[in-house]
Amino acid sequence: MLRLAVLLLVAFMTLPTLVVIAVSFNPTAILSFPPSGLSWRWYVNVITYPQFQRATWNSLVVTLGAVAVAMPAGTAAALALARAPRGASLWATLLLSPLVVPGVAAGLGFLILGAALGLLRSRAVLIAAHVALVLPFVVRSVWVSARNLDPTLERAAASLGATPWRAFQRVTLPLLRPGLLAALLFAVIVSLNEFVVSLFISTRLTEILPVAMFTYVVNYTDPTIAALSTLFIVGTVVAVWLADRFLDLGGVFLHHR
Amino acid sequence: MARAVVELVGCTRDYAGVRAVAGLDLTIHEGELLSLLGPSGCGKTTTLNLIAGFVPPTAGRVRIDGQDVTDRPAHQRGLGVVFQSYALFPHLSVFENVAFGLRERRTPRIDVERRVRAALALVRLDARAEHRPSQLSGGMQQRVALARALVYEPRVLLLDEPLAALDKKLREEMRGELREIQRSVGITTVFVTHDQAEALGLSDRIAVMQGGRIEQLGAPREIYERPATRFVAEFIGASTVLRGRATAADRVTLLGGEAVRVVGLDGLRVGEPVELAIRPERVRLTGGAAENVVDARVAGVVYQGVQTEVTVEIGGGQRLLVFVPEPVPTALAAGQALRLHLPPEAFMRLGPAAGEGAR
Numbered sequence: 001m002l003r004l005a006v007l008l009l010v011a012f013m014t015l016p017t018l019v020v021i022a023v024s025f026n027p028t029a030i031l032s033f034p035p036s037g038l039s040w041r042w043y044v045n046v047i048t049y050p051q052f053q054r055a056t057w058n059s060l061v062v063t064l065g066a067v068a069v070a071m072p073a074g075t076a077a078a079l080a081l082a083r084a085p086r087g088a089s090l091w092a093t094l095l096l097s098p099l100v101v102p103g104v105a106a107g108l109g110f111l112i113l114g115a116a117l118g119l120l121r122s123r124a125v126l127i128a129a130h131v132a133l134v135l136p137f138v139v140r141s142v143w144v145s146a147r148n149l150d151p152t153l154e155r156a157a158a159s160l161g162a163t164p165w166r167a168f169q170r171v172t173l174p175l176l177r178p179g180l181l182a183a184l185l186f187a188v189i190v191s192l193n194e195f196v197v198s199l200f201i202s203t204r205l206t207e208i209l210p211v212a213m214f215t216y217v218v219n220y221t222d223p224t225i226a227a228l229s230t231l232f233i234v235g236t237v238v239a240v241w242l243a244d245r246f247l248d249l250g251g252v253f254l255h256h257r
Numbered sequence: 258m259a260r261a262v263v264e265l266v267g268c269t270r271d272y273a274g275v276r277a278v279a280g281l282d283l284t285i286h287e288g289e290l291l292s293l294l295g296p297s298g299c300g301k302t303t304t305l306n307l308i309a310g311f312v313p314p315t316a317g318r319v320r321i322d323g324q325d326v327t328d329r330p331a332h333q334r335g336l337g338v339v340f341q342s343y344a345l346f347p348h349l350s351v352f353e354n355v356a357f358g359l360r361e362r363r364t365p366r367i368d369v370e371r372r373v374r375a376a377l378a379l380v381r382l383d384a385r386a387e388h389r390p391s392q393l394s395g396g397m398q399q400r401v402a403l404a405r406a407l408v409y410e411p412r413v414l415l416l417d418e419p420l421a422a423l424d425k426k427l428r429e430e431m432r433g434e435l436r437e438i439q440r441s442v443g444i445t446t447v448f449v450t451h452d453q454a455e456a457l458g459l460s461d462r463i464a465v466m467q468g469g470r471i472e473q474l475g476a477p478r479e480i481y482e483r484p485a486t487r488f489v490a491e492f493i494g495a496s497t498v499l500r501g502r503a504t505a506a507d508r509v510t511l512l513g514g515e516a517v518r519v520v521g522l523d524g525l526r527v528g529e530p531v532e533l534a535i536r537p538e539r540v541r542l543t544g545g546a547a548e549n550v551v552d553a554r555v556a557g558v559v560y561q562g563v564q565t566e567v568t569v570e571i572g573g574g575q576r577l578l579v580f581v582p583e584p585v586p587t588a589l590a591a592g593q594a595l596r597l598h599l600p601p602e603a604f605m606r607l608g609p610a611a612g613e614g615a616r
Contacts, residue, residue: 161361
């Protein structure tokens, strides 16, 4: 009985994805299900479509930029939260608040600010928005590791002659590793998949892949978008699997050890 | 007198308005093992942290080898610290834990190898070099922490309740081992503990602390046999405090009218009220009436194996604790009448507590 329930649930969750994957191989130019044959033509279309190439590059730049800012900032915030004698929960709530702000509101805010500052032509506003959006995930992941850190370890390092920076390098950072890797993975996935906020602040030249996909769907209704989605899904699954396999994430993603 | 290694001069430390250490003066001499002994919250760990440089004093100076190190951070003080939780680095092997201090000092690779091996041999853990701390027992972790703090030959070794996390049997074993290692290395050591047996058994000198002050500083025997204050008398070992009034230079009449002779107490002035302490193991059950024999009635009996601890009431409602070695000569029960001999040389005179004296 329980097994059946779990099976139904899994089916319910994965069905849309499976439909998309199936449609991507459809030889005809309509989004119909079930597919009438097997073809790679839409995958060729994805790779050769110039706007997708540009958007892929934009996605990489925006995600890398956002991660480069959010990781150190979020780690510092998490350490501060873990060490705050009190009032930590208030700050934690504030730092996690982007999660409860509707994307449309955030997007609108970034649009108005970006326009006022004249920054909408560049990717700067996109990167800034992504930093704000991934920061809660980074803070939350690192915080979990930071809270388990014994504060006397840094004292011990100091007593052994380590400067505060050396103690951070040799003791704190290695012990935060699982949290940092989980944070990195969350940040990359969230940033690469972000759509709503990015839609507001993208131009044709700066738009990232999810926005480019949306624009494409608005104009065309062939299975190209299904092919691209499939590539996206496969890429994410492989990345998470590799991370869980080869980096010690403490089973944050796939299973609990 | 041996050279002063650590000097605390008028050290005070406040935490959010609470005074943890109050105007402490303390000198620790070359090669000695000095214990800071007291109940939790007495300021002993704060004193250790002041020496280590983990917290700065609110007022006062800290000197090491005559140099003022008050403003020098912990990592520049060159001391060795063993923490109550050991604070071993869980991500490093035993070898790397011990090597940590040497690597921070940029010791040549060959010397690191040699000295870490020697330190691990000293604590009999040579075979565990490649283990992680979590794979070791509590006693072994404790020894790794000791090796880690000793390997770079620090000027002073600071031990913060290093035995508290061990079970009783292991604790007693480690106590002896610790003393042996400290002696063989000859390192000046400060030992923080709340366990009076540990302090009595390990120390060259003991500083008994209460309320951020030192109540008494002296050799273990001196502290035990001549406690300066009521607090020390009651904290170190068991003792009973009896009140009375001096009637001669060597005579005191207790509250209930019992006259006792006392010896070795200087400066009793006729007519002044005195507080005398007596150790329960010094009081003897006796038969006939004689000098310093008082009548008592049993109020409570606790059997403890090696001895029976009897609470008795003497004149004036004063209570007295008596340890009667097993096997007891007569059956003891509440309400029973007894005669007790209080030897004249067993009395200790108490001064006011340091805290009270200052107020």
